[in-house]
Amino acid sequence: MKCRIKKYIWLLGVNLFISAFTFGGGYVVVPMVRRFFVVKKQYFSEEDLINMAAVAQSTPGAIA
Secondary structure, X not given: OHHHHHHHHHHHXXXXXXXHHOOOOXXXXXXXXXXXXXXXXXXXXXXXXXXXXXXXXXXXXXXX
16 A cells, blocks of 8 residues: 555656656657656556657647
8 A cells, every 4th residue: 555655656746847847848748758657667668658659649739
């Protein structure tokens, strides 16, 4: 239970950090997401991140 709460607090903190310190649109967020979610925590692979960015690019408004 404590592990889940720690994970949720980490996710909240990282998402607040990314939201607060990225300016210039949605594509600026991708390297930050890569740093935290792919490199540090390995929640998904780089290929998964590329696929998510491609799907988001094909939908209206998702990147913005």
